[in-house]
Amino acid sequence: MRDWKIYFLPVAAAVGVVFAAALLYRYSVLPRLTVEAQRVVVTSDLKTPATLPAASERAASDEKQSKPLFIVAPVSASGLKTAATENARLQFNLQWAFGGKSQYGWFIYAPLIQQTINTASGAETPEFAGAVAVWQQQFGLPTTGRLDDKTLYKMVEWWQSRRLNDSTYPAPNQLLAAPIADFYDPSRSADLLKVERETYAAYKKMVAAAAKDPTLNLKMTNTGELAPDEKFLRIVSAFRSREYQAQLRKQSPNSGRAGLATNSPHFTGHALDIYVGGEPVITKDINRAQQVQTPVYKWLVKNAEKFGFYPYYYEPWHWEYVPNRLKTY
Ligand SMILES: [Zn+2]
Numbered sequence: 001m002r003d004w005k006i007y008f009l010p011v012a013a014a015v016g017v018v019f020a021a022a023l024l025y026r027y028s029v030l031p032r033l034t035v036e037a038q039r040v041v042v043t044s045d046l047k048t049p050a051t052l053p054a055a056s057e058r059a060a061s062d063e064k065q066s067k068p069l070f071i072v073a074p075v076s077a078s079g080l081k082t083a084a085t086e087n088a089r090l091q092f093n094l095q096w097a098f099g100g101k102s103q104y105g106w107f108i109y110a111p112l113i114q115q116t117i118n119t120a121s122g123a124e125t126p127e128f129a130g131a132v133a134v135w136q137q138q139f140g141l142p143t144t145g146r147l148d149d150k151t152l153y154k155m156v157e158w159w160q161s162r163r164l165n166d167s168t169y170p171a172p173n174q175l176l177a178a179p180i181a182d183f184y185d186p187s188r189s190a191d192l193l194k195v196e197r198e199t200y201a202a203y204k205k206m207v208a209a210a211a212k213d214p215t216l217n218l219k220m221t222n223t224g225e226l227a228p229d230e231k232f233l234r235i236v237s238a239f240r241s242r243e244y245q246a247q248l249r250k251q252s253p254n255s256g257r258a259g260l261a262t263n264s265p266h267f268t269g270h271a272l273d274i275y276v277g278g279e280p281v282i283t284k285d286i287n288r289a290q291q292v293q294t295p296v297y298k299w300l301v302k303n304a305e306k307f308g309f310y311p312y313y314y315e316p317w318h319w320e321y322v323p324n325r326l327k328t329y
Helices: 002-043 055-064 077-093 107-117 126-138 149-161 197-211 242-251 256-260 285-291 295-307
Strands: 095-098 101-104 175-177 194-196 235-237 271-274 309-312 315-321
Touching (some): 077 107, 077 126, 095 149, 107 126, 107 149, 107 285, 107 295, 194 197, 197 295, 197 309, 197 315, 295 315
Antiparallel strands (some): 095 101, 175 194, 271 315, 309 315
């Protein structure tokens, strides 16, 4: 009995220290590692390398939190399957609201969503659900893998947060008149060709880069410019004065929120409406659904940010130059 008492205190103290260290590790180091590990695995399209345990083991380790480096997504494999089935339906049926209007589904935003959650997999796949779950975790949402209304609102909020959020006029010397050849409408009035200088330079760089991508099939001249009969990527609208915006409102009171806006990012000269297909600037779902499927739109979603342009998710044609948000590549 006496021996037992001698050893009890040091052993209890040692157990206590180990327990405290485990707790410290669990709540400080581990969360960072977990997110990193998930990001790595999800970008490899969830293909299971030989070094990783099977999905069922990963799900088990998920619960125990004992092997954070091997977690694929914070949802079990069967959970991802269920979420994938749900997403296949939600992409067309989810009811939500934006701009005071009822919206149905998120299929129009699929390319933007895929870019945001870093997956090339379709909305109806477990891989997509896994990428949703990782994104949900990073943004503090329940990790269901389902792109439900809560998740969509959070994503919209994030997209909107990256926009200009500005409608101040540029100084007159910051504006230049772009050549009419850059515009979608060859008969556009001469007083509607103004663009902010840096925005225009970035736009030209972006078009030159797109021209080099053979998958876009853009018609080009020998000097690498868009050919005169190529409509894609041309500017539909750039700088708009308050007077012109008011005139637009009068002419077509049903022109949608952007047309009606009294505080438009187009006032800054940093916003460009770019031709991406279909009817240039019509917000009807059927038109936007067509626009977001064009290779040019998909290219912009993947590449525009490199040139400082950020999307307005609701209008596939509307891109805003936000240079101070430009990533260094
Ligand atoms: Zn616009």
